[in-house]
Amino acid sequence: MSNQELVYELEAKPSASESFFAALQHVLASFVGIITPTLIIGGVLGLGSEIPYLISMALMVSGVGTIIQAKKPFGIGAGLICLQGTSFAFLGSVLAAGFIAKANGGGPDDILAMIFGVCFLGAFIEIFLSQVIGKLKKVITPLVTGTVITIIGVSLIKVGFTDIGGGKWLLDNKPQFYASGQNLLLGFIVMVSIIILNQSKNQWLRISSIVLGLVIGFVVAMMMGKANFSAIGKVESFISIPIPFKYGFDFDFIAFLPVALIYIITTIESSGDMTANCMICEQPIKGDGYMKRIKGGVLGDGINSAIAAIFNTFPNTTFSQNNGVIQLTGIASRFIGVWVGIILIVLGLFPHIGAVLRAIPNPVLGGATIIMFGTVAIAGIKILSTVAMNRRNMLILAISFGMGLGVLLVPELVSIFSKNLGGTTGKIVQNVFGSSITTGGITVIILNLIFGDKGEEESG
Numbered sequence: 001m002s003n004q005e006l007v008y009e010l011e012a013k014p015s016a017s018e019s020f021f022a023a024l025q026h027v028l029a030s031f032v033g034i035i036t037p038t039l040i041i042g043g044v045l046g047l048g049s050e051i052p053y054l055i056s057m058a059l060m061v062s063g064v065g066t067i068i069q070a071k072k073p074f075g076i077g078a079g080l081i082c083l084q085g086t087s088f089a090f091l092g093s094v095l096a097a098g099f100i101a102k103a104n105g106g107g108p109d110d111i112l113a114m115i116f117g118v119c120f121l122g123a124f125i126e127i128f129l130s131q132v133i134g135k136l137k138k139v140i141t142p143l144v145t146g147t148v149i150t151i152i153g154v155s156l157i158k159v160g161f162t163d164i165g166g167g168k169w170l171l172d173n174k175p176q177f178y179a180s181g182q183n184l185l186l187g188f189i190v191m192v193s194i195i196i197l198n199q200s201k202n203q204w205l206r207i208s209s210i211v212l213g214l215v216i217g218f219v220v221a222m223m224m225g226k227a228n229f230s231a232i233g234k235v236e237s238f239i240s241i242p243i244p245f246k247y248g249f250d251f252d253f254i255a256f257l258p259v260a261l262i263y264i265i266t267t268i269e270s271s272g273d274m275t276a277n278c279m280i281c282e283q284p285i286k287g288d289g290y291m292k293r294i295k296g297g298v299l300g301d302g303i304n305s306a307i308a309a310i311f312n313t314f315p316n317t318t319f320s321q322n323n324g325v326i327q328l329t330g331i332a333s334r335f336i337g338v339w340v341g342i343i344l345i346v347l348g349l350f351p352h353i354g355a356v357l358r359a360i361p362n363p364v365l366g367g368a369t370i371i372m373f374g375t376v377a378i379a380g381i382k383i384l385s386t387v388a389m390n391r392r393n394m395l396i397l398a399i400s401f402g403m404g405l406g407v408l409l410v411p412e413l414v415s416i417f418s419k420n421l422g423g424t425t426g427k428i429v430q431n432v433f434g435s436s437i438t439t440g441g442i443t444v445i446i447l448n449l450i451f452g453d454k455g456e457e458e459s460g
Contacts, residue, residue, distance in 0.1 A: 164183065267298055
């Protein structure tokens with residue numbers, strides 16, 4: 001992008017009207033991504049009436065985090081439009097932590113106390129890594145990052161595909177109603193709508209394709225009588241008040257391990273997103289100034305994830321899709337990030353918004369998330385496309401994907417093995433290696449270290 005293509009550069013201050021509409025496009029591009037992990041986690045773990053409040057907190061914390069990244073107070077933040085949102089990468093490990101609490105007889109409060117406890121402590125891993133990000137890149141290479149992100153996307157597609165049939169609860173409890181013609185039709189309508197809108201020549205329709213696809217699916221679901229608005233009447237307050245550790249604080253080392261690994265991976269992922277942001281905003285991508293910006297941005301990611309856990313929502317990360325909004329609009333001014341944050345905070349103040357979103361049927365959500373999760377996998381493949389496909393790297397990829405996807409396809413292998421081990425060892429094995437993401441991630445990191453740098457020079 002040349003200077004002529006940037007309408008407003010990084011330190012420029014657009015007018016209030018221009019700032020608002022530019023910020024609105026960022027919100028439209030990210031809104032679904034911010035709330036979807038909460039909807040999925042809430043549905044899978046049976047959190048019920050807590051979901052509207054959790055959605056409000058997700059929006060508010062994303063707003064606060066986005067402002068921190070833009071304003072960079074006390075050197076915290078990248079000083080860019082780094083829109084913060086709930087990370088899809090943590091879905092598997094968060095659900096695993098929730099299932100541990102649930103298996104011990106815990107209710108919604110116990111489940112959330114466990115999740116937010118391990119996520120809060122895990123955030124300090126990213127905070128620490130932000131200070132050694134230069135050295136970390138020698139260990140966590142594009143080969144590692146691309147492999148893990150691809151496995152994350154592939155494993156999450158299963159969640160979206162399950163939702164298209166009606167959701168995990170319906171599959172487990174009323175399988176006779178699962179994968180009905182109406183459910184599949186709803187998912188298909190959403191997918192087709194997103195595809196058509198995404199191919200539009202109209203920039204606004206392209207940016208808003210997922211949001212509009214969900215709206216179309218929601219309207220059709222209401223016409224079919226499949227939208228349940230009962231949660232709206234159960235909302236107890238008009239405004240959501242952030243309460244630190246509202247559900248308590250709990251910790252389990254076994255639940256912590258997979259979360260810790262994802263914090264390591266998301267550190268590198270975020271630094272890559274911020275580097276792309278620097279390029280679009282015509283900022284240096286080498287030198288001390290660049291490294292200082294990346295350190296501040298990753299530090300902001302870690303602190304924002306700690307804030308998220310304190311105020312009852314899931315880990316945050318920098319959303320890469322908003323780099324596309326900057327490129328499309330030509331508005332790189334970091335002050336737009338403040339406007340984005342304010343809009344998200346206002347949306348989060350009202351729990352009725354979360355209650356309405358909870359009424360979205362699983363098939364409608366699944367139709368959108370299949371595309372979104374597929375995009376995550378493609379992002380990983382795109383990173384891998386920059387890696388030399390020599391003997392060393394192909395062997396590492398083969399083993400890592402084999403281990404990660406093997407666990408995804410045949411989870412019984414780890415489950416039965418961990419039961420045979422029994423005790424604490426069995427629980428650790430189940431929770432760490434029962435996840436395709438952690439299994440594939442650990443495999444690729446270890447192999448990358450064992451083979452060293454020498455193999456990078458070999459030809460395929």
